[in-house]
Amino acid sequence: MSLAARSSLLKVEEIQGRGRGMVASQPIKAGQIVLRDSPILLYSALPLIRQSLSSSSSSTSCFCDHCFRILPPILQGDTSSSTVFCPNCCHHRFCSSTCLSKALNSSHSSWVCQALSCLRANSPLLEQPLELQVQANFLIAAYNLANISPSDFQILLSLQGSPDDSIIAAAQFLHPVISSLCPPSFVSPQNGFSLELTSTLLVKDKLNAFGIMQPFSSDDDQRSVRAYGIYPYASFFNHDCLPNACRFDYVDANPPDGCHNTDFIIRMIHDVPQGREICLSYFPVNENYSSRQKRLIEDYGFTCNCDRCNVESNWSDNDSVEDNAEDEEEVMDEDQYETMAASDTGNHALEDNNDFPHSYFFLRYMCDRLNCWGTLAPLPPQGDTPSNVMECNVCGKLKNGDTFDTDEVLMED
Numbered sequence: 216m217s218l219a220a221r222s223s224l225l226k227v228e229e230i231q232g233r234g235r236g237m238v239a240s241q242p243i244k245a246g247q248i249v250l251r252d253s254p255i256l257l258y259s260a261l262p263l264i265r266q267s268l269s270s271s272s273s274s275t276s277c278f279c280d281h282c283f284r285i286l287p288p289i290l291q292g293d294t295s296s297s298t299v300f301c302p303n304c305c306h307h308r309f310c311s312s313t314c315l316s317k318a319l320n321s322s323h324s325s326w327v328c329q330a331l332s333c334l335r336a337n338s339p340l341l342e343q344p345l346e347l348q349v350q351a352n353f354l355i356a357a358y359n360l361a362n363i364s365p366s367d368f369q370i371l372l373s374l375q376g377s378p379d380d381s382i383i384a385a386a387q388f389l390h391p392v393i394s395s396l397c398p399p400s401f402v403s404p405q406n407g408f409s410l411e412l413t414s415t416l417l418v419k420d421k422l423n424a425f426g427i428m429q430p431f432s433s434d435d436d437q438r439s440v441r442a443y444g445i446y447p448y449a450s451f452f453n454h455d456c457l458p459n460a461c462r463f464d465y466v467d468a469n470p471p472d473g474c475h476n477t478d479f480i481i482r483m484i485h486d487v488p489q490g491r492e493i494c495l496s497y498f499p500v501n502e503n504y505s506s507r508q509k510r511l512i513e514d515y516g517f518t519c520n521c522d523r524c525n526v527e528s529n530w531s532d533n534d535s536v537e538d539n540a541e542d543e544e545e546v547m548d549e550d551q552y553e554t555m556a557a558s559d560t561g562n563h564a565l566e567d568n569n570d571f572p573h574s575y576f577f578l579r580y581m582c583d584r585l586n587c588w589g590t591l592a593p594l595p596p597q598g599d600t601p602s603n604v605m606e607c608n609v610c611g612k613l614k615n616g617d618t619f620d621t622d623e624v625l626m627e628d
């Protein structure tokens with residue numbers, strides 16, 4: 216399906232210094248859904264060998280191997296569970312016989328099942344760090360995609376990214392391992408199966424995969440990744456440290472009508488005019504300048520020059536966002552916040568000369584629940600009527616957007 220068929224509100228454009236990006240093809244309102252996207256490929260973020268599936272402790276880290284929903288714990292003697300194991304490897308578990316049967320024809324084809332079983336039985340990978348094991352999960356899923364959906368495999372190859380030295384080093388280790396897995400005809404050298412292709416796939420994954428995260432829990436401020444997915448349209452969104460859109464997902468919840476639980480919905484945080492680039496933040500917005508820059512260069516290969524980074528690059532090392540937010544409160548009262556709320560509240564509305572022009576963003580659009588760090592976007596408008604209810608994309612908290620607390624801005628140092 217083309218982007219035009221998925222979203223009448225967005226178009227893909229070349230943006231100087233950023234490759235392709237998503238741009239508003241018309242004015243877009245706060246809360247509007249700009250994209251629903253489905254993954255062309257999903258793979259587990261777990262190590263090759265997991266905890267025993269029959270131990271009670273496994274319940275906390277056990278997901279359906281096709282749709283990645285959380286599975287109930289396996290209780291001894293309980294015959295009522297609808298979960299099923301792969302009949303061939305007895306290692307992978309699925310939430311229902313429907314998911315199993317979909318998986319056997321796609322994500323858990325007989326080749327995937329055999330390849331993962333071989334790796335688990337005896338492979339140099341078992342001694343390697345989790346990152347390499349997860350890259351092996353990805354490569355097996357990607358080479359399987361080449362067989363089950365060559366057109367989706369071409370989409371994967373069309374995503375941004377060229378291998379650098381660290382990717383080539385990982386490919387040099389992983390390619391012989393994957394080659395040794397009784398490669399079937401679809402990964403033969405005649406079909407382009409090579410070290411170069413393995414490197415190319417790894418970099419596409421590195422720059423474009425989205426993490427499907429564990430749900431929010433207030434006693435755990437480091438949500439782990441359950442699975443990764445390649446979302447062909449969402450991959451066109453560039454990063455901004457003050458995003459104007461954010462992603463909602465529903466992996467364990469009931470997704471909106473017509474969506475699968477692994478689909479993403481991208482919703483506007485605030486109004487934007489036609490022609491404005493629509494950006495996501497690739498990670499929670501509370502991170503400080505140096506850790507954002509480090510992540511963006513190491514994980515995505517670019518230096519961020521967004522409005523927020525340009526301001527924060529001038530802060531002294533000891534300045535936290537919290538300090539600056541407190542200073543800012545001395546010069547911005549609620550009337551000013553309200554005025555800004557009524558205007559285009561994009562980054563550009565707040566560019567003028569102060570040390571923390573983006574304090575408004577944190578006060579209005581960052582979830583105040585302890586350890587959440589989610590982003591708030593209004594619920595979709597009803598017809599032309601905007602919603603004043605803000606929803607957190609991490610914990611799901613709903614908040615009245617007409618009132619927001621200017622007394623407290625909690626940020627990471």
Ligand SMILES: C[S@@+](CC[C@H](N)C(=O)[O-])C[C@H]1O[C@@H](n2cnc3c(N)ncnc32)[C@H](O)[C@@H]1O
Nearest residue numbers: 233234235375422423450451452453454515517
């Ligand atoms: C998920 S892709 C985004 C779409 C990509 N620009 C394209 O052409 O397909 C991520 C890559 O886009 C580029 N990118 C994203 N945000 C950027 C930004 N703010 N500044 C510069 N490059 C950016 C980086 O090369 C990054 O690795």
